[in-house]
Amino acid sequence: MLINSFYFINSLFFNFCIAFYLISALQWYSYKLKRVFFHYHKPLWHLYFLVFPYLMFLVFPLYSLIYFIILAPILYFWNKNIDKKLIFTNKVRWFFIFIFTYNTIFAILALRISFLFNLLSLPLALISLKIYDLFSNLYYKKQAKVKLQTNEKLKIILITASFGKTSIKNFLYELLKDEFKVYKTPRSVNTLMGIISDINNNLNNDTQIYITEAGARVKGDIDEITRFLEPQICIIGEIGNAHLEYFKSIDSIRQTKLEALNSKKLEKAFLHTSTLKQENEVIAFYDDKISNINSDLDGLKFEVFLEQKNHKFESQILGEFNAQNLCACILCAHYLGIKLDSIKNNISKIKSVEHRLQIISKEPKFIIDDGFNGNFKGMSASYKLCKLYQGRKILVTPGIIEVNKEENIKLARIINECFELAIITASINAEIFEKELSIEKIILKEKSELVNTLAKETKNGDLILFSNDAPSFM
Structure with a gap:
C-alpha cells in the first residue's frame, strides 16, 4: 500500500510538472503542437522541462520524486517571472483533469504491468483535449451562427x-x-x-x-x-x-x-x-x-x-x-x-490606438509606445519620424519577429541612422543586432532588466521609442 501511494504521488508530480510547462507553451502558440515543437523560440526550455523530467522518470521511476519536488517550485518561479503567464481557462482545467485521470489509471497499471504506462498520460491527455475541443467548438460555432442569422x-x-x-x-x-x-x-x-x-x-x-x-x-x-x-x-x-x-x-x-x-x-x-x-x-x-x-x-x-x-x-x-x-x-x-x-x-x-505610436508623455522624457507595431514598413517609418526630434533618441526593441534575417539587417541600418542608443530586449535577434548596429547598444539577457536599464541610461529630454514587443519566451 505504501509503495502504491508513493508511486502514485511520484507519477503525479512528474505528469503535472511536464503538463504545466507544455500547456503554457501551447497557450502561447495558439494550441498548435507543430508550432511548439518546430517554431519554438526557447528550445532549451524543452530540454529543462520536458526532456530531463522524462529521463529522470525513465531511469529512476520509483526514486525521482525528490527531483520533481525540486522541479515544481522551479516551474512556479519560472511562470512568475515570464510576462505571459498561464491562464486557467476551461480548456486548461480540463487538460489537468485528463492528466489526473490518466495518471491514476496508469499508476494502478504500473504496479501490475510496467511503470512505462505512465508515460502515456500526457499524450492521451492531449488527444482527449483535442476531442474536447472538437465537440465544444462545434457547439459554440453553431450557437454563434444562429445569433448572427437572427x-x-x-x-x-x-x-x-x-x-x-x-x-x-x-x-x-x-x-x-x-x-x-x-x-x-x-x-x-x-x-x-x-x-x-x-x-x-x-x-x-x-x-x-x-x-x-x-x-x-x-x-x-x-x-x-x-x-x-x-x-x-x-x-x-x-x-x-x-x-x-x-x-x-x-x-x-x-x-x-x-x-x-x-x-x-x-x-x-x-x-x-x-x-x-x-x-x-x-x-x-x-x-x-x-x-x-x-x-x-x-x-x-x-x-x-x-x-x-x-x-x-x-x-x-x-x-x-x-x-x-x-x-x-x-x-x-x-x-x-x-x-x-x-x-x-x-x-x-481620433486618438492613437493603444500601443501603436501612442504618445505616453512629452515631458520630462518624450515617450512613445509603439509596442504593437511589428512589421518593417511600420517600424522603419516610426524610426524616421523619431529622427525629427531635436534631442537624444533611444530605441527599445526586440526587432522584427517571424521574418527572415534580411528584414532585421535592413532595420538595423535604419536604426543606425535614427538613434543614439538601442536597447535590444529579446534574444531572438540579438546576434543580428550585435553585428549590424554601429551605434551604442545594450542587449539584455532578460527582459526583466529593462526598467533598471532605462533608469540608468536615460535622462530628461530624451526621446524613448518602445518599438514592437516580444514576450519573454522569445
Missing part, C-alpha cells in the same frame, strides 16, 4: 492585412459609432474561435455593424472565418512579410489574405494595391486615392481623392503609414453613407 439587419465588416488590422478596425469604429450601433472585436481577437467566443459573449442582438479582424498562420484560416461570418464588406490591407516563417512566400500570404473575398454576401471590398487584384464594381483600391502626406511628431496631414476631387484631412495620429489606414476607413465610412464633413471632424479627433 439579426437580419446586421452588417459585418471583415478586416485583414499583413499589418495594421487592429488600427484600421479601431479607426473605422470611431468613424461609424456616432451614426450606427457598432461593435468591434476586442484587442487583437482575430482567430475563428476567438471571434465565435466574442459573438456568443459580447455581441448584442440590436448591433447594426460588427467590425472584426481576421488573422492567419496557415492557408485556409481566413477562408474559414470568411465562410462563417459571410461579411458584406471587407478591407484587405497591405501585404508584406509578416509571418513569412509560416507562409514561406509573399504570394502565399497574398492568396491567404484574399480568401476574405470568398464571402457569398460580399457587397464591397477596399483593397491595398499590393493585393494585385483588379478594380471592378465590387473591388476598390484605397492607397492610390491618397496624396500629399505630411507626417511629423504633431500628427498627419493628407488628401484623399473622393467624389471626383481631393479632400484635405488632418489627424493627431502619428506615422505616415497611418494615412493609408485612415484612408481605407474614410472610403468605407463614405460607402456606408457618412457625410464627408462628419468624417473629417472625426478624423481630426
